[in-house]
Amino acid sequence: MPHTGTVESVLARLDAATRPLDPPFAAVDLPSLRANAADLLRRAGGTPIRVASKSVRCRAVLAEALGPDLTGRGGFRGVMAYSLREAIWLVRGGARDVLMGYPTVDRAALAELAADPLLLDSITLMVDGTDHLDVVAAAGTTRARVCLDVDASLRIGPVHLGVRRSPLRTPDEAAHLTRLAVDRGFAVVGVMFYEAQIAGLPDSSAAVRLVKRASAAELSTRRGAVVDAVTAVAGPLAIVNSGGTGSLEVSSADPAVTEVTAGSGLFVPTLFDRYRAFTPRPAMFFALAAVRRPTPRIATLFSGGYIASGPAGASRVPTPVWPAGLKLLRNEGAGEVQTPVTGLAATALRVGDRVWFRHAKAGELCERLTDVHLVDSGGSVTTVPTYRGEGQCFG
Known part of the structure; x- marks a missing residue:
């Protein structure tokens, strides 16, 4: 993924600013x-x-x-x-x-x-x-x-x-x-x-x-x-x-x-990571919480089955990006209620810890959530409603 260091620093800021919030939720880095x-x-x-x-x-x-x-x-x-x-x-x-x-x-x-x-x-x-x-x-x-x-x-x-x-x-x-x-x-x-x-x-x-x-x-x-x-x-x-x-x-x-x-291009989901014409700056992420540890190398997260539209396949599933080194299980993927992740970083996850993801397509994540948390460079958070949060569902 391009500019891993930049994404990591953005996520560190988002994670600190949203610490009082309980996942699942979405956050947008305003800068x-x-x-x-x-x-x-x-x-x-x-x-x-x-x-x-x-x-x-x-x-x-x-x-x-x-x-x-x-x-x-x-x-x-x-x-x-x-x-x-x-x-x-x-x-x-x-x-x-x-x-x-x-x-x-x-x-x-x-x-x-x-x-x-x-x-x-x-x-x-x-x-x-x-x-x-x-x-x-x-x-x-x-x-x-x-x-x-x-x-x-x-x-x-x-x-x-x-x-x-x-x-x-x-x-x-x-x-x-x-x-x-x-x-x-x-x-x-x-x-x-x-x-x-x-x-x-x-x-x-x-x-x-x-x-x-x-x-x-x-x-x-x-x-x-x-x-x-x-x-x-x-x-x-x-x-x-x-x-x-x-x-x-x-x-x-x-x-x-x-x-x-x-x-x-405002949010830059994962489908836009491989374009030569511009440098992606991911701005929108969502957080899930670990709720169980079925094995020492697997942590199971609550929710997360936010599959994007289009031809079914790996490009349409959300991607865990922080902490680095996590991946979805091949035989479960992102689930309706539970999303297990594995990898070296999974061994350090405890029940209650967060994992941050990127969605594959831009606006569809807002159909899953009633609000989005906008985080500015100083760490202040403004919570705003999505279309769903305003009681609107247009299909």
Whole structure:
């Protein structure tokens, strides 16, 4: 893991500052979080960054980047939400520029959007076909702002490299949907391209890096053509969104792009440890307590089965990082109620001692906990609620 000494010093500070707390709990090192935010801005090279809320799921942390009212400050601008109910909740709390990262078929939330001019002005829906337009219209409005989600994967013959999202790919397809939307009264204000095969793929080999370069080159050409085609129908676009934490430099270099998206880069979970473009500074950790000693070389911890989404495998499980020298048991892993660890450091663990972990993906840890403890450089602790802690669960 990069910068072990730095991580150890951060964890020593977090451990001392949170000593009165009983695990399990999560803590965020504010100096690391702020350094990560500054590094995201550096990597974006002046292109505004929209914060992906799914990778944060805590309004106080969103406010660290966007300001207290979530309207944006510095180089950060706006929120990319993952749920329309979430977007509405954020706007009710002050946000005024929320882009949906995904389509929605939530009829009740769409009806609420349709009935409120503030929501219609503040939220941009994501669509990739006429089915989505039909659902929005059926909820009571065709005045909604919409953004087209365009497939950003790399195609090499029959090979598809990237995520399976939008059926829209070509300039003609995007222009056709734009015309249908405009004719029905929708305001087409943007297009989005999420190049998961660049942003979400670690630089694990020369072959991977080659594919990422090829994908960036192909997308740069196609993205410009799509933007031109949509603009010819809808007029100038307010949003040309692209990228993610792992591809800010690549996405922001395209002159067609007006904004990039990042969220995971604030916390830096383990999935972002093997990127060449930036130096990870882990900022979020969680602590578990040892509750039994089944053998001299095994300590069993309470809770901890915080498995991340995505393809099942070792990359999706949490990693014990402090004290150093611990590992999960192959046949048990991280458990729903108990997580055994072994290794040389396990021999020194006593019942009641703590073990600190890193999660594999960013915001998903907040779905497990009602609050997060923010620790500053002087050791003071501010406890803030997660979405869960505010009584919100958006799926």
